[in-house]
Amino acid sequence: MRSERTSSMRPAALGTALVFTASGTLLGTWVSRIPAVVAKLDVTAGELGRALLALGIGSLLSMPLTGHICRRLGSRTWVASMSVAAAVVLSCVGLAPDLVWLSVALFALGMVYGSWDVAMNVQGSAVDQLAGREWMPRYHACWSLGSILGAAAGSLAARAGTGIALHFTVAACGATAATFVGLLRYVDERSGATPLDATGARRPGAPVRNRALLLIGALTLCATVIEGAAGDWLALYLHTGRGLSEASAALGFSAFAAAMTVVRFAGTPAAARLGRAGAVRAGGLLGIAGVLITVLSPWVPLTYAGALLWGAGVCLVFPAAVSAAGETDRPAESIALVTSIGYGSILIGPPLIGALADVVGMDRALLTLAVLAAGVAVLAPAVRESTDRTPVAR
Numbered sequence: 001m002r003s004e005r006t007s008s009m010r011p012a013a014l015g016t017a018l019v020f021t022a023s024g025t026l027l028g029t030w031v032s033r034i035p036a037v038v039a040k041l042d043v044t045a046g047e048l049g050r051a052l053l054a055l056g057i058g059s060l061l062s063m064p065l066t067g068h069i070c071r072r073l074g075s076r077t078w079v080a081s082m083s084v085a086a087a088v089v090l091s092c093v094g095l096a097p098d099l100v101w102l103s104v105a106l107f108a109l110g111m112v113y114g115s116w117d118v119a120m121n122v123q124g125s126a127v128d129q130l131a132g133r134e135w136m137p138r139y140h141a142c143w144s145l146g147s148i149l150g151a152a153a154g155s156l157a158a159r160a161g162t163g164i165a166l167h168f169t170v171a172a173c174g175a176t177a178a179t180f181v182g183l184l185r186y187v188d189e190r191s192g193a194t195p196l197d198a199t200g201a202r203r204p205g206a207p208v209r210n211r212a213l214l215l216i217g218a219l220t221l222c223a224t225v226i227e228g229a230a231g232d233w234l235a236l237y238l239h240t241g242r243g244l245s246e247a248s249a250a251l252g253f254s255a256f257a258a259a260m261t262v263v264r265f266a267g268t269p270a271a272a273r274l275g276r277a278g279a280v281r282a283g284g285l286l287g288i289a290g291v292l293i294t295v296l297s298p299w300v301p302l303t304y305a306g307a308l309l310w311g312a313g314v315c316l317v318f319p320a321a322v323s324a325a326g327e328t329d330r331p332a333e334s335i336a337l338v339t340s341i342g343y344g345s346i347l348i349g350p351p352l353i354g355a356l357a358d359v360v361g362m363d364r365a366l367l368t369l370a371v372l373a374a375g376v377a378v379l380a381p382a383v384r385e386s387t388d389r390t391p392v393a394r
Helices: 002-032 035-040 045-074 073-097 098-129 136-159 166-185 211-239 244-267 267-272 276-298 300-314 319-326 333-360 362-383
Strands: none
Touching: 002 035, 002 073, 002 098, 002 136, 002 166, 035 045, 035 098, 035 166, 045 073, 045 098, 045 333, 073 098, 098 136, 098 319, 098 333, 136 166, 136 244, 136 267, 136 319, 211 244, 211 276, 211 300, 211 319, 211 333, 211 362, 244 267, 244 300, 244 362, 267 276, 276 300, 276 319, 276 362, 300 362, 319 333, 319 362, 333 362
16 A cells, blocks of 8 residues: 555655745746846845845745745635745846845845745645655755756856846746646645555654754754855855865865755655654754865865765755654744744854854854754754654655
């Protein structure tokens, strides 16, 4: 029965993965044209930073509410609505004539994009539980792959001299079309179906416990600060702190991002072999080694190896936290909470690292991430599977 149920859920898993890919593509599209937007509007780095803050605030306002919406309307309906809204808003971002309108458009983009993110994670959790499989890391790997594809297409558009508004509109329409193809395979997580246990029988979701969600949230916070710090500071540190060229410094971050994507694809068999908590604990230990090697190594090749370990160590934590939150009896609300903590940490954590760097130097500030990685290893049991669920690699 279990294998039959798993096979029957594979189309839903593929549809979910496609939606994650489309979501990543949309964000990669925006990021790839930030230099063009800056040049078009003639804004400073500080002004752009304030506009980007509007995007983060929009996400944080909408995400906590999305769980309630999905419980009432279903994730399929809400992903469909938000993907269309995101396409319209991204087109408006490309048309923004000045900084004020750019900030307004990014705030709106943050609201719809953040809500879309929560809803697709709700679907991913439901599919995994119904199938009795740990596919969540692969969904997030597809998101990373989509962001790479979106950025690559954006680079080509910039080289071809394609206007920002035209590029954003075409990319957004393509992402929406792919999303609707994926939605054809979505399941209705509100149908009352319960997950499969290790024997193939149905089991109820675990009751929501404030302490359990608090620990999952703390784990998410540690991991997403580590991840966000790499995005904001790794290349800059390698360039200004280690004396690498801009191209070589960018290669260091590319190693980090590539490791995240590859290891997330390998996350399902890792969780099957080690258990979800075991995989996260191993990731925390890799993260400690990665940060220490990146910052302390005197040799450039070893520094790149550290960046690889850094990315490999942190990449499975957020998918694992979402899966654990989804195994409660109020999964949509719990996933919304955990996802909000993750986004908030990425928004707030890296600036705090920057402020600390002004006091103690960037190298010492980055070393604090090793402490957070140790926190990941300690808090790993928070995402342990229920005793009646055994992950299987497929």
